[in-house]
Each structure stands twice: as structure tokens, then as C-alpha cells.
Amino acid sequence: MGNLPKAFGQSVRRKEDPRLITGAGRYTDDQQLPQQAWAAFVRSPIAHANIGEVDTSAALEHPGVVGVLTGAEFAASGLNDLACGWMIHSRNGDPMRVGEHPALASQRVRYVGEPVAVVVADSRQAARAAAELVMVDYDELPVVSDVEAAAAPDAVVLHDAAPGNQCYDWEIGNRDAVRKALDEAAHVTEIRLINNRLVPNAMEPRAVNASYDASRDRYTLYVASQNPHGLRMTLAAVIGFGPEHKIRVISEDVGGGFGSKAFNYAEEVVCMWAAKRLGRPVKWTAERSESFLTDAHGRDHITTARLAMDANHRITALDVSTHANLGAYLSTFGSLVPTYVYATLLSGQYDIPNIYANVVTRYTNTTPVDAYRGAGRPEAGYVVERLVDVAARELGIDPAEFRRQNFIRTFPHATPVEMTYDSGDFQAHLDKALDMIDAAGFEARREASRAEGKLRGLGIGCYIEAAGIGPSARLGKLGSGAGLWESAEIRVNPTGSVEVLTGCHSHGQSHETTYAQLVADRFGISVDDVEILHGDTDVVQFGMGTYGSRSGPVGLSAIDMACDKIVAKAEKIAAHLLNVPADTVTFEDGEFASEATNERLGFAEVALNAYTAHHFPTTEIEPGLKETTFFDPPDFNFPAGTHVCEVEVDPATGVVRIARFVAVDDFGVIGNPMVVEGQVHGGLVQGIGQALLEQARYDDYGQLLSGSYMDYCMPRADDVPDFDVGFTETRSTTNPLGMKGCGEAGSIGSPPAVINAICDALGIRHIDMPATPEKVWRAVTSAA
């Protein structure tokens, strides 16, 4: 007791791993329930059509089929549409225009893959085979598969509620001030960018296993979700499955999410409905081709931006116009992504006195678009970092130097777009990153490459992001339908071991380890004596799940504050045990002590006494040792960093090889460096994937051309380099631990770093992502 080394801040090996490396993880598809039935969805093969007759007779006769349910039956079920959780108002004050979005379509389909019926059968094979026998008449309509087509005056309208296919026309910042600054500028740099549409591709496909117990009038939903409580609330209050206590949502091991499993999807609703209707547990696991068609996609912006500078190369204004593709329907957070987590980050790391952004969103006949790792912030970071890079080159100054001249240097700093950065040292990570990549030696390496017929380039991406968004009241004003605090409950057992119940959800983020490290230190116990429980609404109190890099700064802060409460109560109990005044008791390194006595008590002794309740007046102090906290962060926190990429381009083929990659990030206080580095690595490869490889492409008929791993280019081990990751530290002031979110950073800084490097190598102004070999080869050819 009292002598354990501190765990928090150390690279403690993960508590999750033993089960996951031995094949003992429990993912949703691993669950097999008694009387298990399987669902297969009948999905529209057409991007836009009115639905005619749906003939289920042949399917119903297929052996093993339990039931076939159609959109028409769903429409009669009394269940409500899928909903978007964030209200955005257009600049004219109008609320966003929301089209109807039933979980099973009965009137009209608006994207390929949209479910129109479900077949439930005794086996997966039977369900799938019978689904092919459901005959649906489609009366085809014209198709719009990108925002520009959707904006055309004669474009077909997807939703009657949204003329011109426009959902909203939103703005932020001061347009007049920006116009004036642009007029008065010594130099203006303008760029047009496409932020390519991505498919999240968590390796575990989405999965659902829904059952209904009539004797208890209660649903149980196993689901691969990042946010089990939020999903339960939605299923209860929005969809209409009844009160929350009649629904249990369990998300045990979840195989990655990256945002895509934070939403309410049709399949969850339909499987619950079917389970009750048919009296069987109904399981559905997406095939990868279904994932491509139905997991909410990410990004898909077209942006024009202008940067104004004065004669001293100081940035005076930024003007941004973005057209964002929402897909066929508003997904759960679809309206938020291109607004309050995008345009609010357009100041980047720079002191820009005037910013204005206009965002117009439209519906198209494509898969709905929602939050994908970074969600809005990579889009903003890309705009800013491409723009400053081009500006520096136009002005003929070193891009690093141009950035330095314009960095924000004092904190807190209020930007013209809603955010107040609490802390940071942008110069520090830029300097460290350039040092780590040996920028000084770059020209020599460039020469060496040239001697071998290769083109080498260096690119910088200085990103900022807003993580752990809050406080809830402010988010409510901005349109959020929910609060974004986080909860923690700490249960100290009589023998001194501890269970921590968190409303966050771990699907790769290592909460079971990092959270335990903090709690172990707080109580002076071993990491092995702390169990982190999450992902089951029957076990854990209400919480908000994991996305937006919130689990450290928000979730762990809630745990830390609950620890405070535990210690406070334990100190009172210890005072009685030690027979000393309560205000003399201290707790440090697992020991309760007092200046009034030489006697000391261990954490476990006090825990036991809390439960025996023999030695303190229970009229004053309740027995037991269990505390709950709901932590609402007073503001966002602002992770920031510098990513530097060095590429070598083969001009003959256009192949880009990443020769070096350095990421230096300021995540404030770090709980487990090994885990945080891992988060950075993963984010970097998703960002590099966006920059070089990945793109969801539709044809003019709304067919997804890159709908499998044969055509959608997922980064493989041999596509990416080893990474050199470093940290700087400025504490966040918006949470008690001083932490900043680390989950998304890698995907934000890397795309501009890669593209800036390619442009540097080729001596060109711009190339759109993904910079595929053919695109690069064409750029080389036309630059020559």
C-alpha cells in the first residue's frame, strides 16, 4: 500500500488485449440467441424511384422464412422516422428543411441500398436467398448524384420539403468586414478544393441482434454502437419503441467506429420491430458491400476560399464558401458536421481578424453523409492549410515562415467564428516537427532524389481541432438536441477493488486501460484492481458515448471528479476510524493520515469500514462508497499540432511514396503515451488514405462505383510509412485533467501535409485528393 508507482502517464499495456488477441472478444455477430433468426434486407438497386407494387409471395414460400415485412407495413406500424439530432437555421432564419426518412421506404427510394423490405428466416442463407425473391416495382426518377447537379435549376427534387434540394443556407462570421478586408488587401489567394467523399470502413461491419421478451414487455438490442445510451434514447423517444426502461442496449466489443457507429440506422429500428412482430430474435450483420452502401459516408465538400493579406504578409481575412453533400437523407448528425464543427475551425492556428463562411447543403441520391473521424475539422483544416501554403508560395516566402508570422501567440484567443482557444503553443510544435523531420537536410535529400529521377517535396499541415464539445447549454443554443456532458459512477467494493461505470464507449480507444490508470493512481491501488464497465444500458448510468475525441477530456474528467467525491467521503469515514477531526485527514498514495495521529489507514480498510458501517454514525454519513458525477465541460478543448510529410514522386508513373512523416501534437496531459501514439498512427493513415487513396465515387445514375475493396482503396501496410510521433504539452483549462482529445488529430493534419508535399514536389499550385498515380502523372506531364 502506498508504494505503487504512478500509472497515469505511463505506457501501461492494455487490459483489453488478453481477450482480443486470443479470439475471445465478444462482438455483436458473435452473440447467438436461443431461437435466433436472421434478417436480410431488400435494398433498392436504383438511386431514385417511386415504389410500385412489392410482391413478397415467392419470398414467403422460400424454406426457412419466418416473415417478410415491407415498407408499407412499417408505415402502418406507428413508428416514427429516423431523425437528425441537430437543428441548423439558414441565414434567413428558416429552420433546415428535413425530408421524411422512414426506416423502410414505402413510397420512394432515394439512394442505392435504401431498405424497402426485410426478410427474416431461420438462417442467414435462407434470408439472403428469399430476399432476392421479393419483387419490387420501381418507377425510376431522374438522379442527382453530386451537389452541383442537385443545385441545377431544373434538378429533380428529392424531398418536397426541400425545394432546390437545399437543406439550409447557413453562415457564420462577419461578411461585411471580410468583404472590406478583401477589397483592401495587398494580396488575395483564392483556391477551389474538393474534399473527397470517404467510406468509414470500420473493420467490423455494422451488426444488430434484436429480441423482444413479451413476458417482460422489454427489448434487448445487441448492436455495434459507439453510443448505446444515445441510441436507446433515440429508439425510445424519437422512433417510438416505448419508454427507455423497456429497452436494453448492449454494445460489448465493437470493432471500430470512426463516427460511423454513432448514428441511428434503419437496420436497428427494423430488427427491433421485426423481433416483436415475429417473436424471434432477429440478427443482421452487414456484408461489406452493404456497409459501403449504407454506413454514413464522410466529407464530400466543394469549397472556394479566399485569403486576404496585408503588405506585411499578415492575414487579414478569410472568406469561405462551401457546398456540402448531405446524401439522400439527413443522418443523425449530418447537419452539424458542415457547420459548427467545420466553419468554427476555419481560423486554424492563425490570428485572422475577419472570417466569413457560407455553407449550403443539399440532398443528393447518394448514401447519407455524417461524421467520419474528424468530422468537419479535417475539411476546415484542409481549406486553411492548403490556402496558407498556396499563399506563401505566391508571396515567395517559406511556408513555415508564413505560418509563424501569422500564428496566434496569446491565449485565450477568441476567433471570429465562435471559438475561444484556451491554450496552445503553435510555434513549439512547428519547430519540433521541422526539427524531427530534419527540414534542414531536406534540400540535400531533394537533390539525391532528383539524381535518381524522382521528385521530392516537403509539406506542412498545422491543424487545430475542437474536441470534447460543450458546454451543453451553449450547444443547445446552437441547435443540439442533446447535452454533451459525460457521466461516471465509481463503485468501491468492500474489499477495496473498484468498478468504474462510464457513459463513454470504447471501440478501440483503450478506455479499460487509461481510465483504470487514473483511478488506480487516485486511490493508490493497482490497475488490475480497477474494472471499467461500459456499453450496457442496464449496467451503466446514462451517458453520451464516444465520438469527437471526448472520452479523455470529458469522460475521464467525470471519473476524476467522481474520485474526488469518493475521497471526500472516505476521508470523513477515516476521521471516525482514526478518531481525529475530519478536516485534519489527508489522503495520499493510498493512505489516509492525519496530523493528529501517527496511525494510518489504507484505502481498502476504509472501504471495508464504509460497508460494515460499524464505526461512524450513519445518521451523518451514509454507509457505502459509491459516487456519481456528470461533468459538463465549460468549453471545448483545442488539440493542435504540426504534421510534416516528405514525399518522393516517381514522375514516370505518378506514384507517390511517403518517405518521412512526422506528427507533433499537443494533447495537453497524456494518460497513456502508447495508446495516444496508437491513436495518432491510426488517424494519420486515415488522413493519408484520404489524401492518396480513398474516394467514394458515384456515376451519374447514383451507382456507387467504388463499392468494395476491389475498387475502394483502403490503405494497406505497404502503402504507408513508419511514423515519427512527438508531443508538446500545454494544459487545457477546460477540464480538471488538462487533457485535449487525441482521437481525430491524425486525420486532420495529415491530408494537407501530404497534398502540400506533393504540390511542393511537382511545383504545382494544387492537386485534388485523392492524389492517385494517374492524377499525379497528369500533373507532372502538364507541368513539364
Add this chain to the structure above:
Amino acid sequence: MEITVTVNGRSHRLDVSPNTLLVDILREQLRLTGTHVGCDTSQCGACTVHLNGDAVKSCTVLAGQADGASVVTIEGIGAVDDLHPMQAAFREHHALQCGFCTPGMIMAAIDLVEKSDHLDDAAVREGLEGNICRCTGYHNIVNAVLSVAEAKA
């Protein structure tokens, strides 16, 4: 049809339809759910097992092709208190996050190390091109595999 297949040292006589895949036999009939399915085009490698000593994608092996074969899955290579060196290395190097691709990645990596004379960073990366991971960025996976290869050398 009836097939006999030895899985992790135990022989099973199974009645299956010909269109059953090895991965379905493992997951659904034998309830060995450590082997995962991550795609439907034989690309992702999450379902990798050893079939007669070679790493294969069990989503692309038919029941009939597995008849008479010996199969080793992630459950058959080590236990929590007796980890295979590759499992231990994955933990030590933080080579997994969500864990979904991990069983297949470990099975592919074991094969790679066993069958290769010399492995460096590039060779490991090339050798794992049949396995997709979306979480780790591969950096730590490569380090884990190299550590096992170096210990073998």
C-alpha cells in the same frame, strides 16, 4: 455432405451443405468466433486461419475443400496464460485497438514469420498486404511482427 475436419487438434465430423464456407463452419457450427468476417471480396484478411499449415482466408474456402484438412484458428495458438509469441508481441507493441482484424492479422503474421528467411520493415508490410486494419495505421503491427522475427533469427 459429410466432411471431417480437424480444428485446433480436435477432429470434427460435420454434416454441411456444399455452399458452406470454412469460416461459417468455424463461427457458426463450432462457435469459434475469434475468426472474423470483414468483407465479402476476400480482401480484408480478418478471417485468416491456417489450413494445413498455410495462412488462408477462410471466407474463400469451401467446406469440401476443407474436408480432411487440419485447421488452426486464433483460439488454437495460445491461451491467456500461455500466449503465442505473436500474441504477446501484439500486446507488447500495442498492435491492436478495436481488435477486430487482430486474429486474422496474427494468423497471417505467424505464417509470414515462419515461412520467411529474412524480414525487414518493407517485407513485413508487403507480407501483410492481405490484411486490412483501420485502427492502428500498421506502425505497431509491423513492429510487433519484426520483434517476433528478430527473436526467431
Add this chain to the structure above:
Amino acid sequence: MYPFNYHKPSSVDEAVSLFLDAEDPAYLSGGMTLIPTMKQRLAMPTDLVDLSGVQAMRGIERQDQKLVLGAFTRHAEVARSEVVAQAIPALAHLAGLIGDNQVRYRGTIGGSVANSDPAADYPAAVVALGAEVVTNKRTISSADYFQDLFETALEPGEMIVRIELPIPRRAAYRKFPNPASRYAVVGVMVAQFDNGVQVGVTGAGPCAFRASTLEAALAADLRPEALAGVDIPDAGFNADLHASAEYRAHLVGVMARRAVADLLAS
């Protein structure tokens, strides 16, 4: 997958007769293309004739100036074979570039050549080396074998038993892989024989072909520079998300130059 009947014959004759007796059969070799296609429900054979039990289709052997590969020889066996490494190292190299490790343990040369996927690697070697495709009925020269997209000279039920590859003096294979699928966007094998240079191209067109203009240039001057001015028209070339016909034509030149450089260095 749709249901099917499964057969596992032990001889060529048995395999062929099972095939001919079935309604809509398919031969199953390594299954690396066929099984995913069936899983996606894009193919629905009534019967699968699994060739893995046919011993006559196995084996790697050198016979004088020929390398003879049983049709059921898996890519990994070719990639690691000492015999192949001695006879045609470029072929071992090619086999080691197909798919990924797991695919190479299953896929076979016979399956690849029979399928004639325009982006498969082996066809480049078959045409560049002037191989002979030996079936249960006859011997087909590589010049006649590949006919069009997924179309070969094989008749219904006819099956490849072995492939006989003349051993060149030197050869080299260069591949530009599709970044997603890892098939060949373009693959070029250059082979030098006593009587000339032969160039086989895969990935670029509907099926593998000999690049006669490149061969002519190299016949005069076997150096990468000799290909500098050679025009490679892209008419009829494949185009997809990853590469236009024009880019493919360009890549044929680049891969050919690099293959020649490799050949000269070998």
C-alpha cells in the same frame, strides 16, 4: 451463395465426365476468383468440380528447355520453387506478386490462365514466353489461347492439365498494381530468347497480348532507351476508376522499360 453439388474427382477423365454430366458446371481450382464471385451471387453453377484431388495436374518439372507446371500448381509453390527459380526466375517473381500471401497459397496457375482475367499476372508470362496450354484434349499455343475479355480457346468442359513454358535466356516482369485490388493495372514481361525478344502485356487490354512494336524495337536494341520513342496506341485498352486507357498505354511503356532494365541486370 446459391446451392450447388460438389464433386471431387481424382483423375482428369473423371473430372471431365463429371463436368459433362452436370447441368451448369464449373471447375474449381484455387477458387480465388470463383468463390468470391459465387458469394456475391454473380455466378450460380449447379455443380462444382474440385480439381484439388487430381494428381496429374500437380507438379513443377524442368524438361530440357521447358518448364512444365501442373495446372493445379499454386502461386506460392511457383514463387518458392527452386526449379522455377533456376529455370525462369522472372516467373517466380511474377507468382510472388499475385494477390497477397493468403491468395497465393490457394490460387493456381491453371485457374488463372483458364479464367483469363484481363488483370491477371500469369497471362503476361504465358504470352511472353510463348507457352503451350495443354488440356485434356489438345495443346493450344499461347498465340491462339487468349481471345478476349474472359474468353479463351477452351471449349466447354475442356480443362487445362498443364502449362509448358519455354525457358528464355533471360526474362523480367514488371507490374503496376491496382492500389485497391492488387491486380495488375498493367503488367509486362520481357523475355529474351536465342531467336528474339518477346513482350507480353497484361492488364492493358481485354486479354493478354504480345506487344509487337515493343518487340521490334527491342530486337534492334535490347536497352530501355530503345523503347523511348515507341508509340503505344491505347485503342481498345481498358479504362476504369484507377486508370484511363491513355494512362495504361503510358504505363505499358514504363513497365516495359523497367522490365528491360531488370532483364539486363539479371
